[in-house]
Amino acid sequence: MTRIAIVCPGKPLRRERAERVEALAAAEFPHVDLVFHPQCFEQAGHFAGDEATRRDAFVEMANDPQIDAIWFGMGGYGACRIAGEAMERLGDPALGKAYLGYSDAGTLLGALYRRKCGRQVHGPLVGDIKRDGGEDAIRRVLRYFAGHDVPLEEGLDDRPHVAFNLMTLAMLVGTDLMPDLEDHVVLVEEVAEHLYAVDRLFFHVTQHIRGAAGIRLGRISAVPENDRPFGTDAQGIARYWCEKTGISYLGRADIGHDAANALVPFGTTKSRTTQ
């Protein structure tokens, strides 16, 4: 039996979405047990409960030796408010787990990767059940957790990889939570930001990760219409800043705020194959 705990470091998970994922798992993955921490459904202003509630739910599940993996239920915003204190409270049982999610939850993946705590995986959230094709996204995650054969992001080679939402990574760089990305291939994606905002995030991030092996560009989706065209597309932006900072631009990646969002285990091939 694989026991997977679900917590929400940012915004809450809607109960009907949790139930849909639970039903899918029960029907198709008899050897997977999903444990939804009640914190997932709390609400305190913007967040799924206050700081102590969110932090303690994550720490409780990460430190529970009966739990094999932590699956982040939702992104939104809020992980950076609990990540520092949460890291200080992690014990030995947290080291053996997989941690999976993306978007705002990438803050915790980054902080865990920095501390070499567990196996961090960029991939769909529980709440992605809501998307077109969401059931397949959920199946992909459950197959991964259950140790079944499942496709990962294409082109993961011998180099260490990480994947982040661009804004999340931009807020992470230079902070106490930021992992060393020297020699890493860094995959980034963004949603609902103007191209000028994507451009300034690229300015900031490329300045901070100059030692990276390269950048791959995921989907830059739902770009709001501006009062004038930016003048270049997202790939043009990525190439521009990579060239300016001497980072290799390595082409596209199959990640984004959508159901196709690929699984990207952090680190090297070794960490990809030990599940």
Add this chain to the structure above:
Amino acid sequence: MTRIAIVCPGKPLRRERAERVEALAAAEFPHVDLVFHPQCFEQAGHFAGDEATRRDAFVEMANDPQIDAIWFGMGGYGACRIAGEAMERLGDPALGKAYLGYSDAGTLLGALYRRKCGRQVHGPLVGDIKRDGGEDAIRRVLRYFAGHDVPLEEGLDDRPHVAFNLMTLAMLVGTDLMPDLEDHVVLVEEVAEHLYAVDRLFFHVTQHIRGAAGIRLGRISAVPENDRPFGTDAQGIARYWCEKTGISYLGRADIGHDAANALVPFGTTKSRTTQ
């Protein structure tokens, strides 16, 4: 005669706004000569001309010994694309000038402050003539440039001060353009960002400027309505992150994306009084 050159490192200035400012200056400030660089009115995609055009206009005016001050025409976005190369091209005549603006132009103020090149002043842009009360904002800047008595931000004490748009500062921290803000009082303002976005910017900025003497909060204006309340206001956010990072929260500041936006000369009292 005080000769002031206007350039646009980000987005273009509308010609009718330039004409209104020119007319006001001609009528009320006979000893001020405004030199609008033609680059102000160019357009290339999002920007007031391409990178080389914007960079070269700024460098040409900064290096012109006949020019006493550089006044940034508009903000928007784009200064970070030219600031690095522009700094490398500045010569001795650039050292004696005042540089005035805010928002995106803060990128250049920060980079100039880092290089100890000239006197940097946070204050209204030429384009602010468009705002309610815009003429008074323009008069304040022209009085400052002309060496007349003019009120600055209240409460500027012996400590060095800087003022930035929060997003601009967040993109600047940790980059090649960032000045050392050790022991500085840092004033920040923001416009048209959700409170959750303000919160994550505060997370990022406070992590990067831990040595600052304190933070003062300008106006956080035109906050878009979200699908749920954030749970605290802008001052609550500032206090939260200041407390978490051990930076003093020093109260409000009279800066923002509006006509009341106060003048804040960068640095210490000395730099404030030498005009």
